Amino acid sequence: MKQQPPPPPLPQSQPPSLSGGGGSAGADSEVTAIAGTVSSRPPLYPKPKTPSFDKDRDYIGFATLPEQVHRKSVKRGFEFTMMVVGESGLGKSTLINSLFLGDLYKNRQLPNVEERIEKTTRVEKKTMDIEERGVRLRLTVVDTPGFGDAINCEDSWRVCTQYIDEQFRQYFTDESGLNRRNIQDNRVHCCLYFVPPWGHSLRQMDLDLIRRLHRKVNIVLVIGKADCLNKGEVRKLKERILQDLEDNHIQLYQFPECDSDEDDDFKQQDRELKASIPFAVVGSNTILEVAGKKVRGRQYPWGVVNVEDAEHSDFIKLRTFLISTHMQDLKDTTQDVHYENFRAQCISQISQHALRERGKLKRDSISSTNGFDAAISETDRLLLQKDEEIRRMQDMLTQMQEKLKQTHLMEMKKNDSVIDV
Amino acid sequence: MKQQPPPPPLPQSQPPSLSGGGGSAGADSEVTAIAGTVSSRPPLYPKPKTPSFDKDRDYIGFATLPEQVHRKSVKRGFEFTMMVVGESGLGKSTLINSLFLGDLYKNRQLPNVEERIEKTTRVEKKTMDIEERGVRLRLTVVDTPGFGDAINCEDSWRVCTQYIDEQFRQYFTDESGLNRRNIQDNRVHCCLYFVPPWGHSLRQMDLDLIRRLHRKVNIVLVIGKADCLNKGEVRKLKERILQDLEDNHIQLYQFPECDSDEDDDFKQQDRELKASIPFAVVGSNTILEVAGKKVRGRQYPWGVVNVEDAEHSDFIKLRTFLISTHMQDLKDTTQDVHYENFRAQCISQISQHALRERGKLKRDSISSTNGFDAAISETDRLLLQKDEEIRRMQDMLTQMQEKLKQTHLMEMKKNDSVIDV
Numbered sequence: 001m002k003q004q005p006p007p008p009p010l011p012q013s014q015p016p017s018l019s020g021g022g023g024s025a026g027a028d029s030e031v032t033a034i035a036g037t038v039s040s041r042p043p044l045y046p047k048p049k050t051p052s053f054d055k056d057r058d059y060i061g062f063a064t065l066p067e068q069v070h071r072k073s074v075k076r077g078f079e080f081t082m083m084v085v086g087e088s089g090l091g092k093s094t095l096i097n098s099l100f101l102g103d104l105y106k107n108r109q110l111p112n113v114e115e116r117i118e119k120t121t122r123v124e125k126k127t128m129d130i131e132e133r134g135v136r137l138r139l140t141v142v143d144t145p146g147f148g149d150a151i152n153c154e155d156s157w158r159v160c161t162q163y164i165d166e167q168f169r170q171y172f173t174d175e176s177g178l179n180r181r182n183i184q185d186n187r188v189h190c191c192l193y194f195v196p197p198w199g200h201s202l203r204q205m206d207l208d209l210i211r212r213l214h215r216k217v218n219i220v221l222v223i224g225k226a227d228c229l230n231k232g233e234v235r236k237l238k239e240r241i242l243q244d245l246e247d248n249h250i251q252l253y254q255f256p257e258c259d260s261d262e263d264d265d266f267k268q269q270d271r272e273l274k275a276s277i278p279f280a281v282v283g284s285n286t287i288l289e290v291a292g293k294k295v296r297g298r299q300y301p302w303g304v305v306n307v308e309d310a311e312h313s314d315f316i317k318l319r320t321f322l323i324s325t326h327m328q329d330l331k332d333t334t335q336d337v338h339y340e341n342f343r344a345q346c347i348s349q350i351s352q353h354a355l356r357e358r359g360k361l362k363r364d365s366i367s368s369t370n371g372f373d374a375a376i377s378e379t380d381r382l383l384l385q386k387d388e389e390i391r392r393m394q395d396m397l398t399q400m401q402e403k404l405k406q407t408h409l410m411e412m413k414k415n416d417s418v419i420d421v
Numbered sequence: 422m423k424q425q426p427p428p429p430p431l432p433q434s435q436p437p438s439l440s441g442g443g444g445s446a447g448a449d450s451e452v453t454a455i456a457g458t459v460s461s462r463p464p465l466y467p468k469p470k471t472p473s474f475d476k477d478r479d480y481i482g483f484a485t486l487p488e489q490v491h492r493k494s495v496k497r498g499f500e501f502t503m504m505v506v507g508e509s510g511l512g513k514s515t516l517i518n519s520l521f522l523g524d525l526y527k528n529r530q531l532p533n534v535e536e537r538i539e540k541t542t543r544v545e546k547k548t549m550d551i552e553e554r555g556v557r558l559r560l561t562v563v564d565t566p567g568f569g570d571a572i573n574c575e576d577s578w579r580v581c582t583q584y585i586d587e588q589f590r591q592y593f594t595d596e597s598g599l600n601r602r603n604i605q606d607n608r609v610h611c612c613l614y615f616v617p618p619w620g621h622s623l624r625q626m627d628l629d630l631i632r633r634l635h636r637k638v639n640i641v642l643v644i645g646k647a648d649c650l651n652k653g654e655v656r657k658l659k660e661r662i663l664q665d666l667e668d669n670h671i672q673l674y675q676f677p678e679c680d681s682d683e684d685d686d687f688k689q690q691d692r693e694l695k696a697s698i699p700f701a702v703v704g705s706n707t708i709l710e711v712a713g714k715k716v717r718g719r720q721y722p723w724g725v726v727n728v729e730d731a732e733h734s735d736f737i738k739l740r741t742f743l744i745s746t747h748m749q750d751l752k753d754t755t756q757d758v759h760y761e762n763f764r765a766q767c768i769s770q771i772s773q774h775a776l777r778e779r780g781k782l783k784r785d786s787i788s789s790t791n792g793f794d795a796a797i798s799e800t801d802r803l804l805l806q807k808d809e810e811i812r813r814m815q816d817m818l819t820q821m822q823e824k825l826k827q828t829h830l831m832e833m834k835k836n837d838s839v840i841d842v
Contacts (some may be wrong), residue, residue: 059520061745063554065499068749069492075680078486101481133484134682178765181757260495261555324482328489336602344599351803386807390599393814397600400821 032266039418063387077136079185080327081167083143083217085160085209086194087148090224095192095283096141098307099319102128122146123163148205157209159338164188164216168342189334190253190322191217194224195278201240207248216338218253218330220322221278226313227298234280241278256329273321279314302334348387355383437801498557500606501748502588504638505562506630507615508569508579511645516613516704517562519717519728520740523549533756543567544584552795563609569626578630585609585637589763598810603817611674611743612638616699622661631671637759639674639742639751642699647734648719648726655701662699673698677750694742700735 084092096102124143129136142163147156154209167187187270191213195206202210221241226234245252258270284307288297298305308314322330427684433636478657505513517523545564547784550557563584568577588608595604612634616627647655666673705728709718719726728736743751 059553060520062499062501062551062558062748063556064745065556065558065748066491066494068746069494070487072753080483080485099481130481130483132481135484135486137483138485146775178768180761204428251585317483324485326488327483327486327491332493340601347599377663383803383807386804387809389811390807390814393811393818394600397603397814397817397821400818400825404821404825415804 074135077138078327078329079138079140080189081140081142081186081188082322083160083163083191084143085147085213086222087193087196088145088223089283090194090196091283092143092192092194093226094285095222095224095281095315096143097285098315100130100139102130111263118356123159140186153205157212160191161216162207162214164213165342168339169346170217171339172343172346174227185331187334187339188217189330191219193219193221195221195241197223197225197237197280199227199237201237202244207244207250210245210250211248214250214252214374215341218333218338220253220318222318223278224281225282226280227282229280235237238278238280253330253333255326256377269325271321273317273325276314277319278318279321281315281317281318282313311379344391351383449664495556498559499748500559500561501752502561502563502607502609502611503565503611504581504585504609505615506568506612506634507643507645508617509566509645511615511617512702512704513564513613513615513645515706516643516645516702516736517564518706519704520738521549521551521560522744523551528786533820546581561607574630578633581612581630582633582637586763589760590767592760593764593767594806594809595813598806598813599812600814600817608755608760609638610748611751612640615641616644616662618644618646618650618658618701620658621659623665628665628669628671631666632669635671635673636762639754639759641674641739643739644699644701646703647701648703648721650701659699659701674751676747690746694738694746695825697735697738700739700742702736702739703734704736 082095082096086092122145124145125140126143127138127140129138131137144156144159147159164187169184171187173184174180193206193210193213195202210219223229223234223241229237255270255274258267262270279350282298282305284296284298284305286297286299287294288299288304289295290297290304290306295304295309296307298307305312307313311317503517505517508514512622543566545566547564548559548561550559552558565577568580585608592606592608594605595601614627614631614634616623631640644650644655644662646657650658675692676695679688683691701773703719703726705717705719705726707718707720708715709720709725710716711718711725711727716725716730717728719728726733728734731737
């Protein structure tokens, strides 16, 4: 049963009126109120309006559900963990500081050459609690100093994958436990992978590592220190990188499809973001004054690189995507795809282990009964078979979901073109 | 590290500008835009604005996180299940229809006396998909016809508690399974418990049942057919009921505390709602015209009861609370409190059972071949569980196939109509 309100109900922002009489807040008074807000004080987070009973007889009121969710999310606050991977000298720390306007690496001591060769890759975790317009975020940046410095890359790789798996395992333990109300989510929601600008494409070691990571974590590829490349060079490098990824069947984090009912501005922004992958970025913690305006930039004899100028680098696109538009989706994809994969593996390991244990116990108990072993191995086989079937069905479901999405997209495009005509 | 933007940044609604230059949408143009929306077309759900990069150097951008959550929740849609409990004749069906403006009980046949005595309490589940301002809700109402009609109340009670437990158990199975992406949440999020208006307070049977339910489900107490009570009588009945609940240490659903930073209107509304518990309601599916306005009401020789007039009954308060302000909290409380309680019991039972099994197996291992049976029954259980999961996935596949077909059909129809034009 679909209900659509025939007479346009008033928007939510009218004052709540529980009583039967009075209170007909018209469009005029509403506009005034909003104008007042704009001019008088800075808005906190765009707070949902007080749900109020609508006099309209055809209005039930559950349209406020998204706002109820919104409200709760603000109260709860947010968590986000980002891993930064790439050899030293690519501007990782500077970029993180530029992204979050912080100074996470205040007391950093750069290691000398000997230390770099001897030392193994470490994991360095920094957490900061930041607040913006009433929205609280606990941001964790996982850095891997020493990455790629040692002669043997295997070590660096293991450190990354192990860290990610450990967080998943911890979450799995917490989630299986009894007190689940305050589980801290330390899972890595995104891996910023830095590619040097001076190569011609991805190196074999990049491909090898990305291949180990791409089913565990959302990888976002970034070309560091891109101010040493001119526009043409950036374009070429991006093309080659994308080609390499395709040839090697590597899936970076996939932007979700834009909904057909999004406004045009959002769609346009989404297209621009997608077209910029991998992001070629420049970071800077130096504030320069250009034409009377203060900007984060880098001063060269031939001019100033304005980090936040879209003509100069993709920094602002990376920030928009990573923080303002897709942070929640990165979290959801971590939960729904990467963590679920990990969990499925865990469960299958556990049940196989349990079966073996039981089998051993059984064999000890009656070494004579041959039928017993046969029965165990038979049920083992059956269980494995069913596991396989479930896995297969999951694949099918994913495919069909993809298909539905595609149909939806085609639908959208068709609608678009109709509008164009 | 707390960051508060010192210069007031512009609100989110300005057009997105990824590029460095231009685009200074002032306050004036914004107000005009909003006024335009008000006058021209009805707003869908209050959609979060396109997140756009703020030129302000001190703005990171994660303040859009609640909007990202908002957007996703709208895409996903909502589910809500309500159980309605109370003996017949208290206006349960009428109230549900009045609340959701539907006609869930169109073809209802009232049972005769004999049927009422013979029949045991049944569970009747009705689901409707409704949409309001772009927000989709799958509403399930679980009715218990025959409740309290039989001579032995124990039967009615068992039906209610069993139903709630079964839904929890199903969710527990689903949540423990491998494919968790599309779990349907059929748990009972709220129990509307109807008290007759003609008693002097709660009866012993009310207290007994509520005591069995209050740790399993959010109970919302409602005095049905309250139009047979005058204001003084309503007040007295409410007082006595609350006293009874307190004396018997029964906890109905607790309104969460209002945040200190909520606006005054919201706080005032919250206070009014809290002060009205238990809600004394009147439902009606009859539309009457009073002073030129159409209202849901009941015509008496001495006047018209306007269901939606706060002076006449608490109906509008109940609806505001149940749907517009606290529906999400009812769901969250179900998940965080009632379901977690159930889950903890389950886990403790399972581990106790496993311990016993293993002990038995060890004891038997030396003496006889009994352990064999235990092992078989355990693997049997595992196999059954997997079968159940496969069945569930099959259902999902069928549903999706159906959906795909539907989309395809619609597509075809659309094409047809385009050709017609």
